Amino acid sequence: MRTLENIRRFRLSDTFIEPYKEAEVPWGPLGYVTFKRTYSRRLNEFDSGATGTEEWWQTCRRVIEGMFNMQKQHVFHLGLEWIDSKAQSTAKDAYERLFSLKWTPPGRGLWMMGTKFVEERTAAGLFNCAFRSTRDLATKGGYLFAWMMDALMVGIGVGFDTEGENSITIKEPQFTNDTLVIDDSREGWVDSVHTLLDGFFFGAKVPKFDYSAIRAAGAPILGFGGTSSGHGPLKELHESLIEMYTAKVGDPITSVDIVDTENLIGRCVVAGNVRRSAALAMGSHDDKHYLEMKNDQEKLYHHRWGSNNSFNAVVGMDYTWHAEQSQKNGEPGYIWLNNARTRGRFKDGERLDDINVAGFNPCVEQQLEDAELCCLVETFPAKHDTYEDYLRTLKIAYLYGKTITLSNTHWPETNAKMLKNRRIGLSQSGVVQAFNKHGRREMFRWCNNAYNYVRELDEEYSNWLCIPKSIRTTSIKPSGTVSLLNGSTPGIHFPEDEYYIRRIRFSKDSDLLKVLEEAGYNMEDDKYSPNTMCVDFPVHEPYFKKGKRSVSMWEQLEIAAQYQYYWADNSVSITVTFKPEEAHQIKDALEMYETRLKAVSFLRYKETGYIQAPYEPISKETYEELISNIAPIQRFDVEQGGAGTKFCDGESCTI
Numbered sequence: 299m300r301t302l303e304n305i306r307r308f309r310l311s312d313t314f315i316e317p318y319k320e321a322e323v324p325w326g327p328l329g330y331v332t333f334k335r336t337y338s339r340r341l342n343e344f345d346s347g348a349t350g351t352e353e354w355w356q357t358c359r360r361v362i363e364g365m366f367n368m369q370k371q372h373v374f375h376l377g378l379e380w381i382d383s384k385a386q387s388t389a390k391d392a393y394e395r396l397f398s399l400k401w402t403p404p405g406r407g408l409w410m411m412g413t414k415f416v417e418e419r420t421a422a423g424l425f426n427c428a429f430r431s432t433r434d435l436a437t438k439g440g441y442l443f444a445w446m447m448d449a450l451m452v453g454i455g456v457g458f459d460t461e462g463e464n465s466i467t468i469k470e471p472q473f474t475n476d477t478l479v480i481d482d483s484r485e486g487w488v489d490s491v492h493t494l495l496d497g498f499f500f501g502a503k504v505p506k507f508d509y510s511a512i513r514a515a516g517a518p519i520l521g522f523g524g525t526s527s528g529h530g531p532l533k534e535l536h537e538s539l540i541e542m543y544t545a546k547v548g549d550p551i552t553s554v555d556i557v558d559t560e561n562l563i564g565r566c567v568v569a570g571n572v573r574r575s576a577a578l579a580m581g582s583h584d585d586k587h588y589l590e591m592k593n594d595q596e597k598l599y600h601h602r603w604g605s606n607n608s609f610n611a612v613v614g615m616d617y618t619w620h621a622e623q624s625q626k627n628g629e630p631g632y633i634w635l636n637n638a639r640t641r642g643r644f645k646d647g648e649r650l651d652d653i654n655v656a657g658f659n660p661c662v663e664q665q666l667e668d669a670e671l672c673c674l675v676e677t678f679p680a681k682h683d684t685y686e687d688y689l690r691t692l693k694i695a696y697l698y699g700k701t702i703t704l705s706n707t708h709w710p711e712t713n714a715k716m717l718k719n720r721r722i723g724l725s726q727s728g729v730v731q732a733f734n735k736h737g738r739r740e741m742f743r744w745c746n747n748a749y750n751y752v753r754e755l756d757e758e759y760s761n762w763l764c765i766p767k768s769i770r771t772t773s774i775k776p777s778g779t780v781s782l783l784n785g786s787t788p789g790i791h792f793p794e795d796e797y798y799i800r801r802i803r804f805s806k807d808s809d810l811l812k813v814l815e816e817a818g819y820n821m822e823d824d825k826y827s828p829n830t831m832c833v834d835f836p837v838h839e840p841y842f843k844k845g846k847r848s849v850s851m852w853e854q855l856e857i858a859a860q861y862q863y864y865w866a867d868n869s870v871s872i873t874v875t876f877k878p879e880e881a882h883q884i885k886d887a888l889e890m891y892e893t894r895l896k897a898v899s900f901l902r903y904k905e906t907g908y909i910q911a912p913y914e915p916i917s918k919e920t921y922e923e924l925i926s927n928i929a930p931i932q933r934f935d936v937e938q939g940g941a942g943t944k945f946c947d948g949e950s951c952t953i
Contacts, residue, residue: 308366310359314390318355324399324681326785328800328835331931333357335802335810336779337408353933354397361403362393364412365701369763372704376764392694399784401677401695406453407702408780421705423452426674426723426775427576427659428712429666432556435462440495443559445669445709448488450567454671455576455660458560459610460553460588468546468555471497476505480532482512487532491563494536498543499551509533527829535566538601553581553588557605558597564604568827577605578660580633583615589623589630603826606660606899610635613892621885624900628873631899632888633658638665638896642770642867643749644859652769662897663773663871664723670715672868673702674723674775678786680731680841685744692748695724696755700768720766723773723868724752728786729861730793731841745865773868774861785840790857790872792849795915796842799924800835802912803827818928825909832910836924846903847915851876855887859894869896875903 323330337357341348344360352360366389373380395401403411410416410423428449432442446456471494478493480486490507497504515528539562546555557579564577581588591607592598608631609620623630635655642649655665664672675695682688699722706713726732732741752771760767777788782802787793804811806829814821814833824830839845851874858872872895876884884900891898916924 307363308370308385308389309363310386310389310393314393315355315359318358318393318397319353321355321397323354323397324784326782327837328802329399329783329785330933331810331814331835332779332782332802334934335804335808336405339409339413343413357408358393358396360412361407362389362396364416365389365392365403365698367412367417368701368704372763378762378764388694388697391690392697395691395694398681399678400681400691401675401698402780402783403698404674404676405779407673407675407698410453416705420452420708421702422449422454422671422707422709422712424673424702424705425454425671425707427455427457427661427664427666428671429457429657429659429668431459431656431668432462433459433465433668435499435551435556436465439466439499440492443495443563444488444492446560447491447563447567448484450564450577451484451488455578456560457578457580457657457659457662457666458556459580459657460556460582460585462551462556463553463585464550466499467550468498468543468548469501470547471504472501473497473504474506476503477508478505479508479511480529486511490532491535491539494539495559498539498547507533507536531566535562538562553585554591557581557588557591557607558601561601561604565601568604568830576660578631578658578662579605579607580635580657581607581609581630583609583611583620585609586619589620592627592629599826606631606662608633608658608662608897608899611888611892612636617885617888621888624884625881625902628899628901631662631897633662633897634892634895637893638869641896643772643865644863644894645746646867658869658897661776661871662869662899663725663775663866664721664868665770665896666721667715667719669709669711670719670721671707671712672721672723673699674725674773675699676725676727676775676777676780678728678784679726679741679744680728680735680786681784685747688744689748689751692724692752693755696722696752696771697759699724699771700756700759700763703765703768704763718766719770720760720768721770721868722768723775724771725773725775725777725789726865727775727777727781727789729774729790729857730787730844734841734843742860742864745861749865749867770868773866774858774870774872776871776873787839787841790861790870792854792875793839793842793845794913795845795847796839797916797918797921798837798839799914799916800837800912801832801910801914802835804831804833805829806831813931813934816929817931820924822910834924836916836921836928838921845915846875849875851880851883851887851900855891855895855898858898859891862895871897873899873901875901877903 338351341350366385404426406424406426430446449456480490494504496502509529512529560577592602607629611632611634639653639655640648654667656668658665675698677691677695679688703720749772756767756771774790781788803824811831820834821831824832854874858870862870
């Protein structure tokens with residue numbers, strides 16, 4: 299069998315790369331710092347004699363070569379035709395467009411693509427998101443939560459449901475004097491949680507946990523990247539689960555228990571210096587204990603911030619109570635699961651080819667089957683002057699997403715879903731900027747025609763690769779960290795204001811904090827997550843015409859519905875901001891848009907109750923004062939390297 303190791307690797311020539319080493323990158327206001335914080339890997343991972351971390355031209359090379367290596371491996375494995383000159387031409391175009399920030403892989407791709415971890419261990423870290431149902435909790439037990447923890451630890455955001463409610467009765471574990479030395483690995487952490495939960499779910503044996511093999515805090519994590527937190531977060535997770543479930547012995551498991559378990563796991567992952575813990579819980583529309591979970595402020599600040607809590611809405615239901623809840627704290631979110639199962643783009647009418655959809659990813663732009671993953675790719679139409687140029691970028695973005703479906707994870711049940719569905723999510727960010735540049739009607743024309751173009755591409759390349767066509771191809775994600783690179787507004791959302799503070803988060807051990815402090819940026823301890831600092835970046839929105847201060851709730855909903863009609867055959871992720879005078883209209887809005895959307899959430903403009911919100915509007919005078927105290931940051935280097943997408947810098951995921 300010919301594998302990646304015994305074929306000539308795909309590589310861009312040094313001659314092609316050379317001009318880019320000193321070329322100017324069209325960074326946004328926070329672009330370069332965000333890149334160094336999040337996506338710049340240590341160079342000694344690839345060359346033992348090298349020091350420092352990647353510059354943008356190097357990350358682009360790693361990503362593009364990794365992408366085409368993956369294609370080449372697949373083609374050689376199946377004995378298909380590979381035309382190197384054609385691949386080189388496409389790869390050069392992909393590189394140039396990535397370097398110019400006209401498109402980007404997801405943050406996962408910028409961090410993991412082209413690494414030995416992906417090639418030798420698992421490609422799971424290339425995927426953005428997943429969904430896991432708990433309906434089989436009675437038979438699978440702790441494995442379901444272990445799977446979710448495993449996914450979070452390789453960088454995947456996880457959606458899950460509460461279908462396992464009342465399916466098991468909590469039991470007293472058989473605590474033994476045997477000792478389990480927890481392996482210093484992702485697998486070791488996950489297995490320990492699996493063992494502990496099976497004790498409470500099935501009355502299984504639980505040994506004493508020995509944490510001595512886990513590396514000390516601050517030690518580098520080879521392969522995946524980042525640094526170790528030490529054993530503290532894992533030990534705290536074990537103790538929290540024992541305390542919680544001991545009090546529940548003899549009782550049936552509740553929806554709240556299911557969500558708390560996953561939120562505690564998410565808290566551990568965040569504290570473990572691996573990445574953010576992006577999660578979505580999906581409960582029942584009539585489960586008020588679940589829907590009111592975040593009203594408990596003590597538990598909210600401890601662990602219940604770890605998920606966006608949504609529910610499966612039913613067309614025609616009474617939204618009165620739920621709309622009142624949304625007015626208070628921005629939750630719950632609304633998911634019309636049946637719309638997802640029976641619709642692609644709403645323009646295309648009923649489609650029943652995705653009827654096995656079980657839920658959504660954390661930001662609800664991707665409908666997914668149980669144990670299915672998705673890969674999101676971002677494009678930026680406002681960074682293009684012509685539709686024809688945008689199509690060239692869209693082709694590259696499509697090829698990246700499709701290429702990721704050629705990879706395998708370490709979960710056989712997931713691979714079975716991926717091989718069948720080949721689901722991808724081509725997204726647009728900076729949509730409002732594109733409206734301002736190209737016009738709304740023109741953008742809807744772009745969307746409709748570009749969607750048909752993507753389907754044509756999918757048929758062509760699926761035939762070449764001898765794989766199924768993708769069951770769904772397009773979405774609108776809320777974006778976040780990636781959109782910071784080129785200064786785009788996130789997804790479909792309006793900018794906060796013409797002038798605002800943008801907050802992004804850094805691990806306390808990050809070398810970048812010293813650089814930012816010396817430059818004069820304000821920073822403080824993150825109120826939600828230990829070992830994390832929150833840094834304020836003053837921003838002037840260059841494309842500003844209208845912001846959240848003046849845009850109506852109805853205009854936001856209509857834009858989302860239009861994108862669900864013309865573009866997204868998966869879903870449109872939208873957090874609608876509403877003003878106090880619009881709060882009483884949420885119920886009416888839900889009734890009007892329940893047949894035009896697959897999901898939506900609402901968040902009160904200002905006065906949300908969330909401290910250190912990702913955005914805070916400021917006056918022009920305040921902006922000028924803040925910026926006057928900040929020194930420009932030139933190209934710099936650090937030894938530490940990025941942390942992958944540990945932090946969720948988007949609107950809905952952060953809160």
